[in-house]
């Protein structure tokens with residue numbers, strides 16, 4: 886049986902590479918029994934999305950283009 890450390894590592898790696906079938910199965914079984922790792926797996930997509938949005942925001946900031954957020958000016 887997979888432990889929590891292995892499970893969270895697999896969850897992280899799944900963001901960078903496709904997991905094998907047996908990895909997915911063992912991970913899924915662990916997530917069904919372990920709410921801690923399940924919460925972690927739910928947060929990972931959100932975190933990577935937030936990081937992308939943050940990086941995108943930085944890039945757009947360098948553009949110098951305004952999105953019309955200040956109607957008064």
Ligand SMILES: [Zn+2]
Pocket residue numbers: 888889890892915919921922923
């Ligand atoms: Zn766990």
